[in-house]
Amino acid sequence: MASHIILPPDDEEQRQRDEEEDGGQSASEHAPLPFSAMCVRISRDSYPNLRALRNASAVSLADAAYAKISEGDFGYVLDDVPHLADYLPDIPTYPNPLQDHPAYSTVKQYFVNEDDTVPQKVVVQKNSRRGVHFRRAGPRQRVYFESDEVKACIVTCGGLCPGLNTVIRELVCGLSHMYNVNKIYGIQNGYKGFYSSNYLAVTPKTVNDIHKRGGTVLGTSRGGHDTKKIVDNIQDRGINQVYIIGGDGTQKGAYEIYKEIRKRGLKVAVAGVPKTIDNDIAIIDKSFGFDSAVEEAQRAIDSAHVEACSAENGIGLVKLMGRYSGFIAMYATLASRDVDCCLIPESPFYMDGEGGLLQYIEKRLKENKHMVIVVAEGAGQDIIAKSIPSSDQQDASGNKLLLDIGLWLTHKIKILPT
Numbered sequence: 001m002a003s004h005i006i007l008p009p010d011d012e013e014q015r016q017r018d019e020e021e022d023g024g025q026s027a028s029e030h031a032p033l034p035f036s037a038m039c040v041r042i043s044r045d046s047y048p049n050l051r052a053l054r055n056a057s058a059v060s061l062a063d064a065a066y067a068k069i070s071e072g073d074f075g076y077v078l079d080d081v082p083h084l085a086d087y088l089p090d091i092p093t094y095p096n097p098l099q100d101h102p103a104y105s106t107v108k109q110y111f112v113n114e115d116d117t118v119p120q121k122v123v124v125q126k127n128s129r130r131g132v133h134f135r136r137a138g139p140r141q142r143v144y145f146e147s148d149e150v151k152a153c154i155v156t157c158g159g160l161c162p163g164l165n166t167v168i169r170e171l172v173c174g175l176s177h178m179y180n181v182n183k184i185y186g187i188q189n190g191y192k193g194f195y196s197s198n199y200l201a202v203t204p205k206t207v208n209d210i211h212k213r214g215g216t217v218l219g220t221s222r223g224g225h226d227t228k229k230i231v232d233n234i235q236d237r238g239i240n241q242v243y244i245i246g247g248d249g250t251q252k253g254a255y256e257i258y259k260e261i262r263k264r265g266l267k268v269a270v271a272g273v274p275k276t277i278d279n280d281i282a283i284i285d286k287s288f289g290f291d292s293a294v295e296e297a298q299r300a301i302d303s304a305h306v307e308a309c310s311a312e313n314g315i316g317l318v319k320l321m322g323r324y325s326g327f328i329a330m331y332a333t334l335a336s337r338d339v340d341c342c343l344i345p346e347s348p349f350y351m352d353g354e355g356g357l358l359q360y361i362e363k364r365l366k367e368n369k370h371m372v373i374v375v376a377e378g379a380g381q382d383i384i385a386k387s388i389p390s391s392d393q394q395d396a397s398g399n400k401l402l403l404d405i406g407l408w409l410t411h412k413i414k415i416l417p418t
């Protein structure tokens, strides 16, 4: 197997260093490499708040003002999350109900220390700066709501991902069994459900079996984010905890809701639960659903391999998810060992001439009489755009619609001389 996977550097500073070395060329503009080497580097979007600060003149200054960056000794940086106490400084706190829970009260040090933070980088050198840290998640000794006071709601937005129902179930059961909350509502069909549908009362009983089903029992949608209408409804219905499960688009929407809530001075906590099938979030170890997606991709690759082996010069072409991220394609490729070539959005390639994809295909067919190609759906968009005019069409959430790399490659391969 000779996989061709090259991802850009793994942090902002490295990216800047590379850009300087390249005379200002950005990582994504790196020249395509010929199909020979096997090289893997991983990059996930990082430092959201630091970026906001650095780009303060380019983006809104109001957004940059919400960024909570503090510095400590030896280059320690805390990139913190917004909190109710930022704009309600006198908000009272209460003992965490978990301390009376039979399963948790016996566990020493169950609660997370207020000051715990987690370093962004695990690998350091003797003299390196301590670097960026994030607030550690987990139950605190004191909480900001009394159980009886809580009126929580849960919404799922944007694209589907395996595990959504499991997350909904755990939120409902956790709130109910661990925090004694009994007013929990499901918002139907994404953001628009805040103002256009009934709120569904959910209990541990109603969500008991949902983790065995695919999709999201609450429904989801794209578009429909009307901040004012959403917050009006949250306020009118007395909701004070909002759990928002979704991808990057959804989290941008959650941030808008948070800003509006903060502007109105409401005691409403907004919690974003990151959902991405792509696993391209730097500040969590792994996103839920990613493993299932890679596992499912294996099945497609296995079948493509069987088909390719059964025909002389057979080529199995598997298109996988990944608009801007090659993690699913890359992990599935590395696990499979049957893939000859993996094309991902982060790594430019070219078709014709020395070191091009077509030459590589011919070489592999000569050597092996069959091959398997895995392609993430966002790969090669720049090349296709040269032969097919790319439209500016968008989905309801404003995401650009991609050109179909699968069909395009199939056509290119079919017209190869036999």
Ligand SMILES: Nc1ncnc2c1ncn2[C@@H]1O[C@H](COP(=O)(O)OP(=O)(O)O)[C@@H](O)[C@H]1O
Binding pocket: 157, 158, 159, 190, 191, 221, 222, 223, 224, 225, 246, 247, 248, 249, 250, 251, 252, 253, 254, 256, 396, 397, 398, 399
């Ligand atoms: N910049 C934004 N501001 C407010 N809402 C947004 C923004 N981007 C996306 N949304 C909303 O978030 C929801 C999900 O976004 P989408 O991009 O479809 O999926 P995902 O969250 O999976 O990336 C949609 O309802 C969309 O309207």
Ligand SMILES: O=P(O)(O)OC[C@H]1O[C@](O)(COP(=O)(O)O)[C@@H](O)[C@@H]1O
Binding pocket: 158, 159, 160, 161, 246, 247, 248, 275, 276, 277, 278, 279, 320, 321, 322, 323, 324, 325, 377, 395
């Ligand atoms: O076909 P759709 O529904 O637009 O979604 C497909 C795309 O969504 C993504 O999985 C991203 O979604 P998430 O990161 O929010 O899970 C892309 O990588 C993928 O190609």
